[in-house]
Amino acid sequence: MDKGMCLWEENVRKVTPYTPGEQPAGKRNIKLNTNENPYPPAPGVEQALKNIDADLLRRYPDPNGEPLRSAIAGLCGVSKEKIFLGVGSDEVLALAFLTFFNGEKPILFPDITYSFYDVWAELYGIPYERIPLDPDFRIRKEDYCKPCGGIVLANPNAPTGVELAQEELEEIIEAHKDVVVIVDEAYVDFGARSVQPLLDKYDQLLIVRTFSKSRSLAGMRLGYAIGNEKLIKYLSDIKFSFNSYTINRATILAGVEACRDQEYFEKTVDRIIRERERTGERLQNLGFEFFKSKTNFLFVTHPSLPITELFDYLRERGIFVRHFQKPERIVPYLRITIGTEEEMDELIKAIETFAGEHRA
Numbered sequence: 603m604d605k606g607m608c609l610w611e612e613n614v615r616k617v618t619p620y621t622p623g624e625q626p627a628g629k630r631n632i633k634l635n636t637n638e639n640p641y642p643p644a645p646g647v648e649q650a651l652k653n654i655d656a657d658l659l660r661r662y663p664d665p666n667g668e669p670l671r672s673a674i675a676g677l678c679g680v681s682k683e684k685i686f687l688g689v690g691s692d693e694v695l696a697l698a699f700l701t702f703f704n705g706e707k708p709i710l711f712p713d714i715t716y717s718f719y720d721v722w723a724e725l726y727g728i729p730y731e732r733i734p735l736d737p738d739f740r741i742r743k744e745d746y747c748k749p750c751g752g753i754v755l756a757n758p759n760a761p762t763g764v765e766l767a768q769e770e771l772e773e774i775i776e777a778h779k780d781v782v783v784i785v786d787e788a789y790v791d792f793g794a795r796s797v798q799p800l801l802d803k804y805d806q807l808l809i810v811r812t813f814s815k816s817r818s819l820a821g822m823r824l825g826y827a828i829g830n831e832k833l834i835k836y837l838s839d840i841k842f843s844f845n846s847y848t849i850n851r852a853t854i855l856a857g858v859e860a861c862r863d864q865e866y867f868e869k870t871v872d873r874i875i876r877e878r879e880r881t882g883e884r885l886q887n888l889g890f891e892f893f894k895s896k897t898n899f900l901f902v903t904h905p906s907l908p909i910t911e912l913f914d915y916l917r918e919r920g921i922f923v924r925h926f927q928k929p930e931r932i933v934p935y936l937r938i939t940i941g942t943e944e945e946m947d948e949l950i951k952a953i954e955t956f957a958g959e960h961r962a
């Protein structure tokens with residue numbers, strides 16, 4: 603037994619948790635480290651929250667998150683039996699791992715991807731294998747065409763921002779009709795192609811999406827899955843064995859409003875995409891390198907500037923970006939969330955100064 607370990611600690615389930623991006627206090631910071639949306643949610647969301655009837659909070663919310671579930675079903679053009687709601691897509695994914703990965707063969711996901719996947723696998727004791735991305739950070743479909751317990755792919759991938767072509771993704775899904783394939787579409791709204799058209803063809807396909815990024819509701823915690831009725835039923839059975847009332851009344855009201863205002867949604871997403879392209883060009887002019895992003899962030903490296911020093915330099919000036927310590931291969935990279943035009947101007951200015959000092 604370790605020195606300093608209490609008697610009862612032997613029976614404790616010990617895990618290494620996921621490390622979320624820093625949430626610095628104070629509004630003056632430029633926060634480009636957790637892929638949040640720089641714009642507020644649709645105006646209707648604020649109204650709905652202002653008008654909330656506090657007396658109703660005495661009552662439990664609808665256990666299936668109605669009427670939000672129907673609103674999301676409408677948005678996606680599917681019946682509500684194909685929709686499952688969760689407290690952020692993190693909860694949806696955690697419950698999906700618990701529900702669908704109950705086999706003995708390892709589940710497969712890339713070595714460089716959302717770093718919560720291996721945390722859930724460890725938590726539940728699910729065997730897993732990390733499949734290395736190729737040197738261009740691409741998923742090689744051939745690597746996934748082998749027997750396994752399930753597959754999880756973020757598309758576009760995070761933190762690389764790289765999209766896997768629909769045809770290649772379909773080959774992977776087609777080769778695995780015997781296990782559930784989860785496609786995490788957290789960033790799909792920023793210009794990528796959804797696998798949703800394949801849902802009718804593959805009943806083992808589960809798509810997971812979030813309101814945290816493109817719909818500006820990270821603070822509300824709302825995510826959902828789309829899949830065929832049978833998958834959703836299994837997922838719901840696990841949820842109802844854990845917590846019946848996951849979606850609270852405020853989230854239901856806010857979520858419905860966020861679904862309603864499609865015009866605002868498209869306007870803000872377009873603005874972020876445009877700013878991503880403008881920032882990409884400016885970074886390129888400063889010698890940065892990156893692969894084409896279909897997300898609200900850029901994953902960049904530089905052949906001569908020291909990335910860790912740049913990270914610290916920006917942080918000292920209240921500009922927060924994300925730097926991952928593992929795997930080794932991505933240590934020379936920074937993941938930069940696309941903020942407002944003004945925020946990106948500040949970022950570029952700071953990088954220019956750093957580069958100038960560094961050359962001097």
Ligand SMILES: *Cc1c(COP(=O)(O)O)cnc(C)c1O
Pocket residue numbers: 637689690691692693716756760786788811812813814820823824825
């Ligand atoms: C942000 C993110 C999530 C989690 O989003 P929440 O809905 O806020 O829990 C899931 N997957 C990926 C790839 C993400 O980047």
